[in-house]
Amino acid sequence: MSDHTKAVLRPAAETVYADQLAALATDDSGPRPDGWQRTPRAVRRFIIGDKALGIDAKFVNDDALVDRCIVSLMGRQGLMLVGEPGTAKSLLSELLAAAISGRSTAVIQGSAGIIEDHLRYGWNYALLLAEGPSPGAMVPSPVLSAMQAGHIVRVEELTRCAPEVQDVLISLMSEKTITVPELGSEYELRAKPGFNVIGTANLRDRGVHDMSSALKRRFNFETVHPIADAGYEKALVARQLKERMAEHPQATLPDSDVLDLLVTVFRDLRLGRLEDGTMVASPKAVMSTAEIVNLAHAATLDATYLDGGTVAGGHIARQLPGVVFKDVVEDARKLRSYIDLVARDRANKSTVWRDFFHAAQQALARIEIGD
Known part of the structure; x- marks a missing residue:
């Protein structure tokens, strides 16, 4: 890992995996x-792995x-x-994006604050006032930069953008062109291959x-399911926990x-059932793989810096x-039920589950007293 990578x-x-991308380029x-x-x-090997390389x-x-996904991006949609x-x-x-373009940082984060200029272009108003409309006074959006x-x-999070902002994408994706009327009715910027x-x-x-049917037709949809x-x-x-804890060499994973x-x-909580098919109450909170990594990270920091031991x-x-406890009161009751029924039973057969069960009982008791 380079010094630049460690500094952020x-x-x-493309920075984290620069060595792997370079290895792929050799063959x-x-x-x-x-x-x-x-x-x-090569894009496929970069994402799903290649042990030989x-x-x-x-x-x-x-x-x-x-x-x-790779096939979709080779087409026009x-x-x-x-x-x-x-x-x-x-x-x-x-x-x-990193594997195909060598750059993944052309990003727009969808939100209510996104306006049409964020998808097209804006202006450097100091230059605009001094020189009038000119290509040099334009401030390209990430979309325009990627097109060029x-x-x-x-x-x-495209669906968090307002409909009028989403609609800008329809013509951009169909025509692969941005017209700049301030520079003349025929001044157009067209996308290069690879966009x-x-x-x-x-x-x-x-x-x-929700996306309009016209915009949906410009995309191939793929659903990413939980693992x-x-x-x-x-x-x-x-693997992800090991990467996160690299900056804490004293920690034991x-x-x-x-x-x-x-x-x-x-x-168990995500699927609402145990491995043997027994049903359990599933909380509304997000129980994703990303949340598992976050919790594992927090538990490892807790063990390392507060307890001075192993996780x-x-x-x-x-x-x-x-x-689990976000803003749905019912989730607390669902977790209590899981601890009292499932974790209690497993605690009789496993030391690690016994430790989990007793600590969970104490944590829930403190929360319930606070309520």
Whole structure:
């Protein structure tokens, strides 16, 4: 990891994985779409991994999904990734952009504050007043910059943008052109090969600003599901936790039994059933893989800096209410039921579950007294 990578909290994917991208470039023969820095096969290897080249798997959810995404971006339509929160939609979009364009930082974060200029262009008003409208006075949006460079642009949480802002994308994606009337009726900026759009949308945001049918037709939709295989999920959590804790060399990472417990608790509550098919109450809170990593990170920091020891089931239990208790009172009762019924039974058979159960009882008791 370079000094530049260490100097920021979250470097871009093309910075973090610069060595892997360079390794892929050494053997990247085959057909390549115009404007792409790497062949589709190399993009695929970068995302799903290639042990022979020392390329780590970065998205372990669904190899076929990755293939479909790559194919979509070779065409004229954009790619829309939808799914529940925490299913790595943004990660996948970043990895695709980094591998295809060598740059993942052309991003628009969708929100109520986004205006049409954020998708087209603005003006440097000092130059505008001094010189009048000119190409030099324009301030290109991330979309326009990506069009001019032939890069991928990412629009995160597209459904949080107002309908009139979303509508700007319709003509941009159809015509691949931005007209600048201030510079003359025929002044146009056209996209170079390699330009495309990756959007993401949260299924829990339905009804905020739904996309029009016209805009939906400009995208190929792919749903990113939670990781189905518990073993894959555990391996992903372990890898991402190791990356996060690299800046804390004195820390001891959780052992396999603790990670098993953590992933099992989240999967039980996310799916609303145990491995044997027994139904349990599922909270409305997001119980995603991303939240597992956040909790594992917090538990490891707790064990390292406050307890001076290794991560145990109790550290997991103490951090769990912060994930489950958001703004739905009923979720507290659902977690209490899970602890009293499921965790109590497992505590009779496992030391790590026993530690988790007793710490969870204490944590819930403090919360209930506070209520």
